[in-house]
Amino acid sequence: MSEYRYKLPDVGEGVVEAEIVEWRIKVGDTVEEDQPILDVMTDKATVEVPCAVNGTVTKIVGEPGDVIPVGTEILFIDTGGAPVPSEQDVPPPPAGEVSSKSETEGGDAKAEPSPPRPAEPATPPASGGRKEVAAPVARAEGDRPLASPAVRQRAMDADIDLATVPGTGPAGRITHTDLDDFIASGGRLAARAGGGGAGRTRRTGVEEQKIIGLRRKIAENMVKAKTTIPHIAYVEEIDLTALEDLRAHLNATKREDQPKLTLIPFLAAALCKALPQTPQANAHYDTEAGVLTKYEGVHLGVATATPNGLMVPTIKHAEALDVWELASELGRLAKAARDGKATKDELSGSTITITSLGAIGGLVTTPVINLPETAIIGVNKMQELPRFDAGGRVVPRKLMNLSSSFDHRIVDGYEAAVLIQNVKGYLENPATLFI
Known part of the structure; x- marks a missing residue:
């Protein structure tokens, strides 16, 4: 394996460090020379940083909000045996205009992406090719509903009490499909209406936001x-x-x-x-x-x-x-x-x-x-x-x-x-x- 270690280039005259705003790639991605791979900020300018070689990303260093000195190794790329350029051959990022990519709402940081929704276990098709749906399992009053962390997060985001959602999984476990069906049937509205007087709903959400x-x-x-x-x-x-x-x-x-x-x-x-x-x-x-x-x-x-x-x-x-x-x-x-x-x-x-x-x-x-x-x-x-x-x-x-x-x-x-x-x-x- 030929590994190319990409260093943060000089992103402007006199600039000695830059703040990571957003990675446009992830480990395992195939990248090409001159492809924008990273947005960084210096002073009031957001600059697109291009890739220097063709290859596959094996390691990324730094997260949004981190301030990285110029010359720091921030990206490792497997070039598949192809020759790699010397450091002086690496093109500087384009200068001049501020990137129109928004890091913020009026400057606010991007929210962390939601975790990928896990695939539900496949249900063997019944005769006629129709999917057989299991009946909800009864849950004793006061029992804590069973659900994965991802389902619980979705329910919290939607202000849904999982105790009101019928579960069709093993031992009454609530699946993503159960939650979809509950929302589609209007249960979400019913759950909200039942939570407070005169149709008013308590707002319980809390959001942490990294200022970058x-x-x-x-x-x-x-x-x-x-x-x-x-x-x-x-x-x-x-x-x-x-x-x-x-x-x-x-x-x-x-x-x-x-x-x-x-x-x-x-x-x-x-x-x-x-x-x-x-x-x-x-x-x-x-x-x-x-x-x-x-x-x-x-x-x-x-x-x-x-x-x-x-x-x-x-x-x-x-x-x-x-x-x-x-x-x-x-x-x-x-x-x-x-x-x-x-x-x-x-x-x-x-x-x-x-x-x-x-x-x-x-x-x-x-x-x-x-x-x-x-x-x-x-x-x-x-x-x-x-x-x-x-x-x-x-x-x-x-x-x-x-x-x-x-x-x-x-x-x-x-x-x-x-x-x-x-x-x-x-x-x-x-x-x-x-x-």
Whole structure:
């Protein structure tokens, strides 16, 4: 036997280790050169790792969630006597795009696969080729029903009390077929209805979930941000009545090739105009080196929920774009992130971030800063509320609370307030955005 020992290749510039997300093969499988065999994660990119030889898998090292150093032997392949390549001949995994394969629900780990359902003992066919079905065996009240662990797991998953299921196996043992017949006959519903009053059912399921991949990266970054950055929160009420009138007019008169305008492009434009007066809020702070890097260009991150978890696609040089161009980039990047096609460059390099939960609701949020940035702006729910006008009359106004968090080591409370008040001025007088 010629054995090839496959080492985890370099999956990106400067990367020294990667986290196993999913094996696409198992021991005994036949594999071919360049066939994707493994998904690994480094930073925010999920990378497909290809096979280097043809052969049969004899051993796999590492499970999903394990962090493996580059160069570790992770796979053993019997090449059947064929010559094996040297280590320098092994092709690196393809770079560029983030894999669209979802490790998580919004980043959550895959559930462990259910154990394979064991085959039932064959019943000799009776005359006419019909399968003879044994009669259920009576079970004394209080007796524990007999069933295999796999049957018990299925019953638990389906919220079925096995004591209510007739068993046709030896000594009344409950088989998978018995459980299928019980569910098909409506017994599952009867079992549930009998478990509680007024047709309500107790929920007894418990699920353990291993946090891996992007979800673990998010958790690590959040812990680091909250433990190293002293956050200061600032919230201001913004009157969006005039802006909403303008937005409605622009959407009603836009060209077919122009995107629909939401609030975010206007907020982005307001930030771009206000940040030069508070440059320390458009910056990166290196805690270990004690160095603050302030940027003239606004590289605007927009927190985006995706099937793979929270990602922050970045509009580079947002200050150079008008509201229509900002809307187009927002739509393009959000779609790329949700489809798993955003590149590493599109998911990095932001200097300040916007996060929005306004479509869901919520009056106030206290967003967590996206390391190594020094500020983040949060959009909340817009609602129509009564306010007094200059003449003392009660009038309806469209209002929204704008939340923000700042790194208090870098941005003083006064400076935070100045930035948000300048943004407020632009949004409440939207004509100034176009001057």
